[in-house]
Amino acid sequence: xxxxxxxxxxxxxxxxxxxxxxxxxxxxxxxxxxxxxxCTTEEISKRTKFxxxxxxxxxxxxxxxxxxxxxxxxxxxxxxxxxxxxxNKREIRDLVKKLINKWTKTVEERxxxx
Amino acid sequence: xxxxxxxxxxxxxxxxxxxxxxxxxxxxxxxxxxxxxxCTTEEISKRTKFxxxxxxxxxxxxxxxxxxxxxxxxxxxxxxxxxxxxxNKREIRDLVKKLINKWTKTVEERxxxx
Numbered sequence: 001x002x003x004x005x006x007x008x009x010x011x012x013x014x015x016x017x018x019x020x021x022x023x024x025x026x027x028x029x030x031x032x033x034x035x036x037x038x039c040t041t042e043e044i045s046k047r048t049k050f051x052x053x054x055x056x057x058x059x060x061x062x063x064x065x066x067x068x069x070x071x072x073x074x075x076x077x078x079x080x081x082x083x084x085x086x087x088n089k090r091e092i093r094d095l096v097k098k099l100i101n102k103w104t105k106t107v108e109e110r111x112x113x114x
Numbered sequence: 115x116x117x118x119x120x121x122x123x124x125x126x127x128x129x130x131x132x133x134x135x136x137x138x139x140x141x142x143x144x145x146x147x148x149x150x151x152x153c154t155t156e157e158i159s160k161r162t163k164f165x166x167x168x169x170x171x172x173x174x175x176x177x178x179x180x181x182x183x184x185x186x187x188x189x190x191x192x193x194x195x196x197x198x199x200x201x202n203k204r205e206i207r208d209l210v211k212k213l214i215n216k217w218t219k220t221v222e223e224r225x226x227x228x
Contacts, residue, residue: 002224004217006131007121011228014221017120089228096225103118104218107128110116111210114125114203 018099019065024050025058029067029086038071038083059084066095132213133179138164139172143181143200152185152197173198180209 002009016026031048045055062068068084075081086092116123130140145162159169176182182198189195200206 002221004118004221005123005128005214007123009119009121009221011224014119014225015228093225093228096228097222100119100218100221100225104214107116107118107123107214108211110125111128111207111214114129114207114210 015096018096019067021061024054025061028055028058029062032086038085040081040083067092129210132210133181135175138168139175142169142172143176146200152199154195154197181206
């Protein structure tokens with residue numbers, strides 16, 4: 001737990017809020033950790049027991065937030081699917097810090113008009 | 115109201131918390147604003163209707179936090195009293211921003227160990 005202006009924050013909460021993830025999406029996010037291999041949304045869906053639509057929505061959000069890297073896998077029968085992997089922890093930390101700095105800047109701007 | 119990691123903050127709350135002021139002390143703090151003259155704790159006590167002990171405690175805290183400037187007024191019958199004045203708003207803002215940066219640094223350090 002962290003204090004900020006006399007309010008208590010849980011680190012998970014900060015990360016979840018920072019990336020705009022729902023509770024379920026945050027669960028999927030955490031499920032990516034410690035896995036070094038690329039995987040499809042179907043594999044994630046099986047692993048997390050979340051339905052494919054939820055996983056796809058979560059993965060889209062995480063990809064857009066810069067949390068995941070994506071690669072295209074060509075299928076033998078033609079076409080392709082995307083596979084996803086989480087960035088390394090240092091990169092995720094930097095993303096979270098950027099969000100915090102953005103919040104801090106907003107607070108500072110408000111103080112300048114106080 | 116300001117958002118920080120999905121929690122809402124009131125600017126007054128941030129200032130109050132930052133300087134470690136109680137509700138009463140914050141009232142006294144706000145009473146200093148817009149007054150350009152030095153005044154004694156007795157005068158502040160009369161003005162705010164807070165008892166002298168509370169005012170003295172509040173003023174001590176605010177002086178230590180760098181919010182107030184103090185000057186010594188010599189009495190004609192010997193001895194002296196202190197008079198206080200609030201620093202200008204720019205200086206107060208800078209103090210608040212310093213506090214916020216200290217909080218932000220703590221959050222960042224925790225993220226580095228996440």
